[in-house]
Amino acid sequence: MTGELSMGRDLHGHEERSFAVDTTPPLGERGWDTAVTEAIVARMRADRSVVLMGLEVSRYRADLIEEFGPLRVIDTPISENGVVGMAVGAARAGLQPIVDLWHASFVYIVMDQLLNGLSLSQGLFGLPAPVVLKMRTGIPVRTPGTTHARMPHWMLAGVPGIDVIYPSCAEDAGPLMAAALRGLRPTIFLEHIDLCKQQPSGPVPQRLEVGEANTVATGADVTVVALGPTVRHALAARAELDGVLDLEVLDLRSLEPLDLDTVLASVRKTRRLVIVDEAPSKTSFAWWLSGAVRAQVPELLAEPRCVTAMEGPIPYSPHGLAPGIVPQPADIVAAARCTASLTTGVTP
Structure with a gap:
């Protein structure tokens, strides 16, 4: 839906043609991909310093280049390190780049730009770098892809100066992308491959802030902290x-900043903790x-239990092997039962 016309200038200061201001109603019942794309488009309409770049980003929507032009919607070669380096330089020059890296496994290629460029830009050089790196993560258990089976969120959360957002549902995806773009901080926006075609199953928040965990379900016996796909x-x-154990389920939503206060408040209530993370145990955020x-929380009644992915290389074609590779509901049930039995002496 469109409303009044607005005028503006392009990146070179030349007057642009008029364009229709977006008056589309709130996100409503739109799917994950649509909601995230619309959050990006809304930001691009509101701020002409925002540019979108990455492999085939013009395919987000058929009219993107027509509306914003090739200087703001840039299809790039497969050269992740160069693209992120270009984004860091553009941000230091006053732009706000959004970069689509496709899969999070490619982030290892850009670690130099991430560690020595993006994360240090503000603190070392006094230059803001409001870059949003959008990437899909997750172990692809239904399609071949050993080289696409990395889960780097634990590592990214440890890079000082960079926010890491990890939505768990279609309802939160659009508002969290809007929050990332509004915050003007270097941000990793992770989309799990099993969730990004999801449709909302409940009301969509009108506004979310980065660093606010969500208590999805309240309970009294065991706190279960989950992130991304493990929330479901x-x-x-x-x-x-x-009727056996009353689980309280927390969705972290973001790993950095981390809403540790909400986690601690829940654990102090239940005094038992299970953390679920789709990453190998030794390199998981859960640990x-x-x-x-x-x-x-010294008053814990039992040691926290971490439910994580298998150790070792992911099979090249792991179709049908998901229960042995990534955490499943049965694994969480077993961990919760074990945590309770350690404190009561009786297996629920």
Whole structure:
């Protein structure tokens, strides 16, 4: 839906043609991909310094280049390190780039730009770098892709000066992308491959802020902290244990900044903790978080339990092997039962 016409200038200061101001109603019942794209388009309409770049980004919507032009919608070669380097330079020059890296496995190629360019830009050089790196993550258990089976969110959350957002549902995806673009900080926006075609199943928040965890379900016996796709598994486990154990399920939404206060408040109530993370145990965010909670909640009745992905290389074609590779509801049920049995001596 469009409204009044507006005039503006392009990146060279030349007057542009008039364009229709977006008066589309709130996100409503739109799917994940549509909601994220519309959050990007809305920001590009509101701020002419915002540019979108990456492999085939013009395919987000058929009219993107027509509306914004090739200087603001840039299809790039497969050269991730160069593209992110270009984005860092553009940000230091006053633009706000959004870069689509496609898959998070490619982030290892750009670590120099990430560590020595993006994260240090403000603190070392006094130059803001409001770059949003959008990438899809997740172990592809239905299609071949060993080289696309990395889960780097734990590592990215440890890079100082960079926010890491990890939505778990279609309802939150659009508002969290809008929050990332509004915040003007270097940000990693992770989209799990099993979720990005999802449709909302409930109301869509009109506005979210980065760093606010969501208590998806309240409970009294065990706190289950989940991130990304594992939130749905935690809810399935809660339903299975209904009448046996009362699970409180938290969706972190972002790893940096981390809403540790909400996690600690829940754990102090239940005094038992299970953390679910679709990453191998030794390199999972779950292990770091379990240590942080142990240090601040001495009244725990049992050691936190981490439910994580398998160790070792992911099979090239793991179709049908998901239960043995990534956390499943049954794994969360077992962890919750074990945590409760350690404190009561009786297996629920």
